Amino acid sequence: xxxxxxxxxxxxxxxxxxxxxxxxxxxxxxxxxxxxxxxxxxxxxxxxxxxxxxxxxxxxxxxxxxxxxxxxxxxxxxxxxxxxxxxxxxxxxxxxxxxxxxxxxxxxxx
Amino acid sequence: xxxxxxxxxxxxxxxxxxxxxxxxxxxxxxxxxxxxxxxxxxxxxxxxxxxxxxxxxxxxxxxxxxxxxxxxxxxxxxxxxxxxxxxxxxxxxxxxxxxxxxxxxxxxxxxxxx
Numbered sequence: 001x002x003x004x005x006x007x008x009x010x011x012x013x014x015x016x017x018x019x020x021x022x023x024x025x026x027x028x029x030x031x032x033x034x035x036x037x038x039x040x041x042x043x044x045x046x047x048x049x050x051x052x053x054x055x056x057x058x059x060x061x062x063x064x065x066x067x068x069x070x071x072x073x074x075x076x077x078x079x080x081x082x083x084x085x086x087x088x089x090x091x092x093x094x095x096x097x098x099x100x101x102x103x104x105x106x107x108x109x110x
Numbered sequence: 111x112x113x114x115x116x117x118x119x120x121x122x123x124x125x126x127x128x129x130x131x132x133x134x135x136x137x138x139x140x141x142x143x144x145x146x147x148x149x150x151x152x153x154x155x156x157x158x159x160x161x162x163x164x165x166x167x168x169x170x171x172x173x174x175x176x177x178x179x180x181x182x183x184x185x186x187x188x189x190x191x192x193x194x195x196x197x198x199x200x201x202x203x204x205x206x207x208x209x210x211x212x213x214x215x216x217x218x219x220x221x222x223x224x
Contacts, residue, residue, distance in 0.1 A: 043217045
Protein backbone atom coordinates (compact mmCIF):
# COMPACT_ATOMS: atom_id res chain seq x y z
CA UNK A 1 0.00 0.00 0.00
CA UNK A 2 1.36 3.42 -0.99
CA UNK A 3 2.13 5.72 1.95
CA UNK A 4 2.64 9.43 1.25
CA UNK A 5 4.25 11.76 3.78
CA UNK A 6 4.53 15.54 3.66
CA UNK A 7 6.94 17.44 5.85
CA UNK A 8 6.62 19.93 7.41
CA UNK A 9 2.93 19.91 8.37
CA UNK A 10 2.96 23.71 8.59
CA UNK A 11 5.23 26.49 7.39
CA UNK A 12 5.23 30.25 7.95
CA UNK A 13 7.47 32.53 5.87
CA UNK A 14 7.77 36.27 5.17
CA UNK A 15 6.62 37.53 1.80
CA UNK A 16 9.25 37.20 -0.91
CA UNK A 17 10.93 34.12 0.52
CA UNK A 18 11.09 30.96 -1.61
CA UNK A 19 9.01 28.01 -0.43
CA UNK A 20 10.20 24.40 -0.44
CA UNK A 21 7.60 21.71 0.22
CA UNK A 22 8.58 18.06 0.52
CA UNK A 23 6.72 14.88 -0.31
CA UNK A 24 7.94 11.31 0.10
CA UNK A 25 6.33 8.03 -0.94
CA UNK A 26 7.07 4.39 -0.16
CA UNK A 27 6.39 2.61 -3.48
CA UNK A 28 8.45 3.90 -6.41
CA UNK A 29 6.25 2.11 -9.00
CA UNK A 30 4.12 5.17 -9.63
CA UNK A 31 2.17 6.30 -12.69
CA UNK A 32 2.32 10.01 -11.91
CA UNK A 33 2.50 12.57 -9.10
CA UNK A 34 0.22 15.54 -8.72
CA UNK A 35 0.48 18.66 -6.54
CA UNK A 36 -2.69 20.41 -5.44
CA UNK A 37 -3.61 23.56 -3.58
CA UNK A 38 -6.57 23.70 -1.18
CA UNK A 39 -7.98 26.89 0.30
CA UNK A 40 -10.02 26.59 3.54
CA UNK A 41 -13.41 25.02 2.91
CA UNK A 42 -12.77 24.66 -0.82
CA UNK A 43 -12.04 21.91 -3.30
CA UNK A 44 -8.61 21.05 -4.67
CA UNK A 45 -6.93 22.97 -7.46
CA UNK A 46 -4.44 21.04 -9.56
CA UNK A 47 -1.09 22.84 -9.73
CA UNK A 48 1.28 20.47 -11.50
CA UNK A 49 1.25 16.93 -12.83
CA UNK A 50 4.50 15.01 -13.27
CA UNK A 51 4.42 11.78 -15.23
CA UNK A 52 6.59 8.93 -13.97
CA UNK A 53 8.99 9.39 -16.91
CA UNK A 54 9.54 13.08 -16.14
CA UNK A 55 11.98 14.68 -13.70
CA UNK A 56 10.27 18.04 -13.27
CA UNK A 57 7.45 20.33 -14.33
CA UNK A 58 7.23 24.11 -14.23
CA UNK A 59 4.33 26.54 -14.27
CA UNK A 60 5.05 30.20 -13.61
CA UNK A 61 6.58 30.55 -10.13
CA UNK A 62 6.01 26.85 -9.41
CA UNK A 63 8.48 24.07 -10.07
CA UNK A 64 8.05 20.45 -9.02
CA UNK A 65 10.73 17.79 -9.18
CA UNK A 66 10.38 14.02 -9.03
CA UNK A 67 12.97 11.43 -8.00
CA UNK A 68 11.27 8.06 -8.24
CA UNK A 69 14.27 6.03 -7.12
CA UNK A 70 14.42 7.84 -3.78
CA UNK A 71 10.64 8.22 -3.49
CA UNK A 72 10.68 12.02 -3.28
CA UNK A 73 9.10 15.06 -4.85
CA UNK A 74 9.69 18.71 -4.03
CA UNK A 75 7.49 21.69 -4.84
CA UNK A 76 9.28 25.03 -5.11
CA UNK A 77 7.35 28.29 -5.06
CA UNK A 78 9.50 31.28 -5.93
CA UNK A 79 9.07 34.74 -4.40
CA UNK A 80 6.11 33.82 -2.19
CA UNK A 81 3.12 36.14 -1.88
CA UNK A 82 0.35 36.34 0.76
CA UNK A 83 -2.01 34.86 -1.85
CA UNK A 84 0.08 31.67 -1.79
CA UNK A 85 -1.21 30.95 1.73
CA UNK A 86 -3.07 27.63 1.51
CA UNK A 87 -2.65 23.91 2.15
CA UNK A 88 -0.57 22.10 -0.46
CA UNK A 89 -1.26 18.43 -1.07
CA UNK A 90 0.91 15.87 -2.79
CA UNK A 91 -0.78 12.86 -4.40
CA UNK A 92 0.84 9.80 -5.95
CA UNK A 93 -1.03 8.00 -8.70
CA UNK A 94 -1.21 4.49 -10.02
CA UNK A 95 -3.16 3.98 -13.25
CA UNK A 96 -6.43 5.25 -11.78
CA UNK A 97 -6.10 6.11 -8.05
CA UNK A 98 -4.39 8.85 -6.10
CA UNK A 99 -2.88 8.36 -2.63
CA UNK A 100 -2.67 11.66 -0.76
CA UNK A 101 -0.36 13.07 1.84
CA UNK A 102 -1.80 15.00 4.77
CA UNK A 103 -0.62 18.31 3.33
CA UNK A 104 1.57 21.25 4.27
CA UNK A 105 -0.25 24.37 5.44
CA UNK A 106 1.61 27.46 4.28
CA UNK A 107 1.24 30.97 5.69
CA UNK A 108 2.97 33.81 3.87
CA UNK A 109 3.26 36.89 6.11
CA UNK A 110 2.98 40.33 4.48
CA UNK B 111 -13.55 23.61 -21.20
CA UNK B 112 -14.43 21.04 -18.57
CA UNK B 113 -16.45 21.86 -15.47
CA UNK B 114 -17.39 19.75 -12.48
CA UNK B 115 -20.38 20.52 -10.28
CA UNK B 116 -21.37 19.21 -6.87
CA UNK B 117 -24.49 19.81 -4.82
CA UNK B 118 -25.51 20.61 -2.29
CA UNK B 119 -22.59 22.70 -1.02
CA UNK B 120 -23.56 22.19 2.62
CA UNK B 121 -25.80 19.64 4.30
CA UNK B 122 -26.82 19.00 7.90
CA UNK B 123 -28.59 15.69 8.45
CA UNK B 124 -29.74 13.72 11.52
CA UNK B 125 -28.32 10.29 12.30
CA UNK B 126 -30.29 7.58 10.54
CA UNK B 127 -31.49 9.77 7.68
CA UNK B 128 -30.74 8.99 4.00
CA UNK B 129 -28.16 10.79 1.88
CA UNK B 130 -27.81 11.65 -1.77
CA UNK B 131 -24.93 13.77 -3.11
CA UNK B 132 -24.66 14.48 -6.80
CA UNK B 133 -21.73 15.23 -9.05
CA UNK B 134 -21.86 16.10 -12.74
CA UNK B 135 -19.12 16.82 -15.25
CA UNK B 136 -19.43 18.94 -18.39
CA UNK B 137 -17.20 19.22 -21.42
CA UNK B 138 -15.76 15.72 -21.54
CA UNK B 139 -16.86 12.22 -22.46
CA UNK B 140 -16.26 8.86 -20.77
CA UNK B 141 -14.41 10.32 -17.79
CA UNK B 142 -13.20 8.32 -14.83
CA UNK B 143 -15.11 9.58 -11.77
CA UNK B 144 -14.13 9.50 -8.11
CA UNK B 145 -15.61 10.16 -4.67
CA UNK B 146 -13.25 11.17 -1.86
CA UNK B 147 -13.88 12.05 1.78
CA UNK B 148 -11.77 14.47 3.80
CA UNK B 149 -12.40 14.13 7.52
CA UNK B 150 -11.28 16.81 9.97
CA UNK B 151 -7.53 16.60 10.52
CA UNK B 152 -7.12 13.71 8.10
CA UNK B 153 -6.05 13.31 4.50
CA UNK B 154 -8.25 12.54 1.55
CA UNK B 155 -9.57 9.01 1.40
CA UNK B 156 -10.77 7.49 -1.87
CA UNK B 157 -14.23 6.01 -1.38
CA UNK B 158 -15.37 4.95 -4.87
CA UNK B 159 -14.26 5.22 -8.46
CA UNK B 160 -15.96 4.48 -11.75
CA UNK B 161 -14.52 3.89 -15.23
CA UNK B 162 -17.91 3.75 -16.97
CA UNK B 163 -21.71 3.74 -16.63
CA UNK B 164 -22.79 1.24 -14.01
CA UNK B 165 -19.20 0.32 -13.13
CA UNK B 166 -18.39 1.11 -9.50
CA UNK B 167 -15.37 0.05 -7.45
CA UNK B 168 -15.36 0.48 -3.69
CA UNK B 169 -12.14 1.21 -1.88
CA UNK B 170 -13.25 0.88 1.73
CA UNK B 171 -16.10 -0.99 3.42
CA UNK B 172 -18.54 1.53 4.80
CA UNK B 173 -22.06 2.81 5.15
CA UNK B 174 -22.04 4.47 1.73
CA UNK B 175 -22.73 3.43 -1.86
CA UNK B 176 -22.21 5.03 -5.25
CA UNK B 177 -23.95 4.88 -8.60
CA UNK B 178 -23.26 6.15 -12.10
CA UNK B 179 -26.56 6.28 -13.99
CA UNK B 180 -25.18 8.43 -16.83
CA UNK B 181 -21.75 8.96 -18.36
CA UNK B 182 -21.11 12.25 -16.58
CA UNK B 183 -23.15 11.78 -13.41
CA UNK B 184 -21.91 10.24 -10.17
CA UNK B 185 -24.07 9.86 -7.07
CA UNK B 186 -23.05 9.09 -3.49
CA UNK B 187 -25.77 7.63 -1.27
CA UNK B 188 -26.52 6.22 2.13
CA UNK B 189 -29.67 4.62 3.50
CA UNK B 190 -28.91 5.55 7.12
CA UNK B 191 -26.27 8.10 8.06
CA UNK B 192 -23.88 7.60 10.97
CA UNK B 193 -22.09 10.28 12.98
CA UNK B 194 -18.83 9.05 11.46
CA UNK B 195 -20.10 9.94 7.96
CA UNK B 196 -19.53 13.63 8.70
CA UNK B 197 -16.86 15.19 6.53
CA UNK B 198 -16.05 17.04 3.34
CA UNK B 199 -16.99 15.02 0.24
CA UNK B 200 -15.16 15.71 -2.97
CA UNK B 201 -15.94 14.46 -6.45
CA UNK B 202 -13.21 14.34 -9.08
CA UNK B 203 -12.82 13.37 -12.71
CA UNK B 204 -9.96 12.36 -14.96
CA UNK B 205 -9.66 11.36 -18.60
CA UNK B 206 -10.41 7.74 -19.56
CA UNK B 207 -7.95 5.00 -18.61
CA UNK B 208 -4.82 5.36 -20.70
CA UNK B 209 -4.87 9.17 -20.61
CA UNK B 210 -2.49 11.12 -18.37
CA UNK B 211 -4.90 10.60 -15.44
CA UNK B 212 -4.66 14.14 -14.11
CA UNK B 213 -7.53 14.52 -11.64
CA UNK B 214 -9.71 17.60 -11.32
CA UNK B 215 -11.84 18.23 -8.28
CA UNK B 216 -15.23 19.77 -7.65
CA UNK B 217 -16.03 22.36 -4.97
CA UNK B 218 -17.08 19.75 -2.40
CA UNK B 219 -20.04 19.13 -0.09
CA UNK B 220 -19.69 19.73 3.64
CA UNK B 221 -21.80 17.08 5.44
CA UNK B 222 -22.53 17.32 9.15
CA UNK B 223 -24.40 14.44 10.77
CA UNK B 224 -25.94 15.31 14.13
